[in-house]
Amino acid sequence: MKPKIFTTVPLPEKVEKNISEYCEIDKWTGDRSIPRHILLEKIKDVVGLYSTGVGIDEELLRHAPNLKIVSNVSVGYNNFDLEAMKRFNVIGTNTPYVLDESVADLTFALILNAARRISELDRMVKEGQWGKSDDDKEYFGVDVNSTKLGIIGMGRIGKALARRAKLGFNMDVLYYNRNRKLDVEEEYGVKYADLQSLLEHSDFVVLLTPLTPDTYHLIGEKEFKLMKKSAFFINVSRGQTVDEQALISALQNKEIKGAGLDVFTKEPIEPKNLLLQLNNVVVTPHIGSATERTREDMAVRAAQNLVAVVTGKDPIDRVI
Ligand code: DGY
Numbered sequence: 001m002k003p004k005i006f007t008t009v010p011l012p013e014k015v016e017k018n019i020s021e022y023c024e025i026d027k028w029t030g031d032r033s034i035p036r037h038i039l040l041e042k043i044k045d046v047v048g049l050y051s052t053g054v055g056i057d058e059e060l061l062r063h064a065p066n067l068k069i070v071s072n073v074s075v076g077y078n079n080f081d082l083e084a085m086k087r088f089n090v091i092g093t094n095t096p097y098v099l100d101e102s103v104a105d106l107t108f109a110l111i112l113n114a115a116r117r118i119s120e121l122d123r124m125v126k127e128g129q130w131g132k133s134d135d136d137k138e139y140f141g142v143d144v145n146s147t148k149l150g151i152i153g154m155g156r157i158g159k160a161l162a163r164r165a166k167l168g169f170n171m172d173v174l175y176y177n178r179n180r181k182l183d184v185e186e187e188y189g190v191k192y193a194d195l196q197s198l199l200e201h202s203d204f205v206v207l208l209t210p211l212t213p214d215t216y217h218l219i220g221e222k223e224f225k226l227m228k229k230s231a232f233f234i235n236v237s238r239g240q241t242v243d244e245q246a247l248i249s250a251l252q253n254k255e256i257k258g259a260g261l262d263v264f265t266k267e268p269i270e271p272k273n274l275l276l277q278l279n280n281v282v283v284t285p286h287i288g289s290a291t292e293r294t295r296e297d298m299a300v301r302a303a304q305n306l307v308a309v310v311t312g313k314d315p316i317d318r319v320i
Helices: 013-020 036-042 058-062 082-087 100-116 118-126 156-169 182-188 195-201 221-226 244-252 292-310
Strands: 004-007 024-027 048-051 069-072 091-093 148-152 172-176 204-207 232-235 258-261 281-283
Touching: 013 024, 013 292, 036 058, 048 292, 058 082, 069 292, 082 091, 091 292, 100 118, 100 156, 100 204, 100 232, 100 258, 100 281, 100 292, 118 281, 148 156, 148 195, 156 172, 156 182, 172 195, 195 221, 221 244, 244 258
Parallel strands: 004 024, 004 048, 048 069, 069 091, 148 172, 148 204, 204 232, 232 258, 258 281
Antiparallel strands: none
16 A cells, blocks of 8 residues: 655646655645644645645644655745654655745846836826826836845855846845855855845845744844835745834835835735835735746655655755
8 A cells, every 4th residue: 555645735747646656645625725623634644744834843743643754845944843843753855946046036026126116107007197297207216237235145046146136237246144155255246244234235135044043033123224215125035034013114114215025924914914005015925936837846846855755765855
């Protein structure tokens, strides 16, 4: 009998075919995320869980005595309680590398959109307001090219972003990271800065750091006050790396000029969240890696990790 796995997300056809050579697959087919009580029931007898963003904690692990692996279809793994997984001897994997370029693309799209007010002016044109004023200064934005970009978190995505900024947009790039990245400094001429100096000098501040206990609310009231009044803040990491109330205040009080956000404290964001009422904020629904090609590559990689562990081998992307 093949070992059983459960997936909370749909599988591309070729991935399903590949996994089913080694495993019996049970899947969630509902339109909305699987309710927790159903998930706990479904994982009673599985050896593998294939999912995105499902909270893996002690309660869940107690319900799955045969579980050997949780394969995340994402690079972030802040949904893992790493200590609990270690105690229960459950392996956790993620899907790095394959999404770096797509997330860097989306990040740059948010920078350009916020600076040139694309979403705001798109709404204006569609509402028939173009030409209501003779003064086209009303449509002015600010330049992205030849300005200063500050990247907080210089991992693979940061490097892909730095490449776009330096080679495509002639930007001066500062970065802040736990460790200096001399290879990136050498390759692209980016400069290391401490967090305070990066915040004080950047025209665009991009947050790319993973969410960990150390990066929770890394950017808050004090940090927004350090930023230029003309600066834009872009977040494509996790919502909890920023104090969202402080961000709203900074935008309302014009301590910064605007923001581009792909991630939020609560997702999906509440429709009444004040961020959605501000014209100088561009939002997307956590789509950093959401292209057909990249999502398929992530699915393949997550399947390779899952099958490896289920068949007694080492996965390529073990994080715990
Ligand atoms: C990830 O994979 O963690 C990204 O947030 C997806 O967009």
